[in-house]
Amino acid sequence: MDRITPHNIEAEQSVLGSVFVDQGAMKTLVDKLNLDDFYKNQHKVIFAAMIELFQDDIDIDYTTLSNKLDSKDLLNDAGGIDYILGLINYVPSIVNLVNYINIVKDKSITRRIMEACRVIIEKGFETDNAIDFVDSSEKIIFDIAKERRTTDFVRIGEVAEQVISKTESTKDNQGKITGLDTGFEVLNEYILGLQPSELMIIAARPSMGKSAFALNIATNVAKMKDKPYVAFFSLEMGSDQLVSRMLAAESRVHGNKIRTGHLSNTEWRQLSFAQEILSKLNIVFDDSGTVKINDLRQKCRKLKQEKRLDLVVVDYLQLLSGSNPGVNRVQEVSEISRTLKEMAREMKIPVIALSQLSRNVERRDDRKPVMADLRDSGSIEQDADIILFLYRDDYYNPKTTDRPNQVDIYISKNRQGATNTDGFRLSFNKPCSYFENLHGSAVDEDLDLD
Incomplete structure (x- = not known):
């Protein structure tokens, strides 16, 4: 039996006929449909004429439409005057216009995907x-998917109601955390936990502890009561190296001892206990060397569809590559940071990306990082919701520092809250790759809300 190409003639007729019922319908049609969304050629001809009349600010009725088609010698191609007059009979209710549009759009997308699959099959024979x-192949399908029906404008009243509802649901939250718990009290005070749809950048020069910090956050999030799922993409270290660091942090056993196996009986027990704790956490690693940002997004989409994704960590941003190998590095990093932000919004999850800083930091007397030190692109600063800088004074001034085994954390950007350019401190046990809240490191009373 012959299979019919997906289409819905009645929905197309209802869409076109709605213009004769309500002139305002044309504004909606122009925003949501294009000529190729119509399957029947007659309807493409009619809609093209309607668009011309609309752009010329001429009211659309039987007379003006038939005259426009006749002037172009297209009246017969449109089915004739009787067909145009009959379109209004296919409009059961103007209230359902959006539903008619969605039917037409969905059928159009289905046809386009079918055609794309044919193209992909042909390319498969040649590649x-x-x-x-x-x-x-993924790009072809993704470009079509991006054209799926979009949401209409949302009235302020509806959004305000959602905000009030969210506020009411969190008013009794004694811990003041509305997102995922980072495990660090001062950081949580500023950002209220890791929030859905937000991109956080953790930036530092090498040896500042940013990978260890990210691992600590991932572990703390995974330890939450509802056992969130964390995906950790490592482009620099293998999963065994990452887990070795996590075991050191959890057991408080020196990382070098774990690597060499020279452990006391007590340390073996600590390590075994740490293994038991970590094994129960929903953390997955990808150390496959995924370097293309589109590959990373596709893997995250799969986890999200399986309902196994609540947080993504990328270590680190500059090791990713974009989809267009011919562009310069600044454009490439711009695409990467923008894609990470889009991914956070699309999947409604927080995304943490680690970033290197330029060598300009090393040339200054004051090596405290600033926004301008972000490497390769200013777009990172633009796309990120939160930017944290890490700085270790004991690394640069080991003999004179007054804060050994501590890391300064600077919140240089916080789109939804306060910044802290003076920094707060965390204790850092480097041999064990372990960060800890430092008592007395409190949030400033006078927060910078810029």
Whole structure:
């Protein structure tokens, strides 16, 4: 039996006929549909004429539409005057216009995906590079998926009601955390936990402890009561190295002892207990060397569809590559940071990305990091919701420092809250890759709300 190409003639007729019932319907149609969304050629011809009349600010009725088609010698192609007159009979209710539009759009997208699949099959016979073939195929489908129906404008009243409802649901929260718990009291005071749809950048020069800090946050989040799922993408270290650091942090056993196996009986017991705790956490690692940002997003989409994703950590941003290898590095990093932000919004999860800083830091007397030190692109500063800088005074001034085994944390950007450019401190046990709240390191009473 012959299979019919997906379409819905009645929905197309209802969409076109609605213009004769309500002139305002045309504004909605122009925003949501284009000519290729219509399956029947007659309807494409009619809609093209309607668009011209709309752009010329001419009211659309039977007379003006038939005259426009006749002047272009297209009246017969549109089905004739009787067909145009009959369109109004296919409008059961103007109230359902959006539903008619969605039916037409969905059928159009289905047809386009079917055509894209045919193109992909043809390319499959010609390709010699499987990786490039997968990337190009994914891009074709993703470009179509981006055109899926979008939401309408939302009235301020509806949004205000949602905000008030959220405020009421969190008013009794004694810990003041509305997102995922980082495990660090002062940081939570500023950001209220890791929030859905937000991109956090953790930036520092090498040896400041940013990977260890990210691992600590991931572990603390995974230890929450409802056992959130964490995906950790490591482009620099293997999963065994990461887990070795996590075991050191959890057991408080020197990392070098874990690597060499020279442990006392007590340390073996500590390590075994740490293994038992970590094994119960929902943390997954990807150390496959995924370097393309689109590959990373696709893997996250799969986890999200399986309802196994609440937080993403990327270590680190500059090791990713964009989708267009021919562009310069600044444009590439701009695409990467923007994609990470889009991913956070699309999946409604927090995303943490680690970032290197430029060597300019080393050339200054004051090595405290600033926004301008972010490496490769200013777009990181633009796309991030939160930017944290890490600085260790005992690394640069080991003999004169007054704060050994401590890391200064600077909140240089916080889109939804206060910044802290003076910094707060955390205790850092470097051999055990362990960060800890430092008593007496409190949030300033006078917060910078800029």
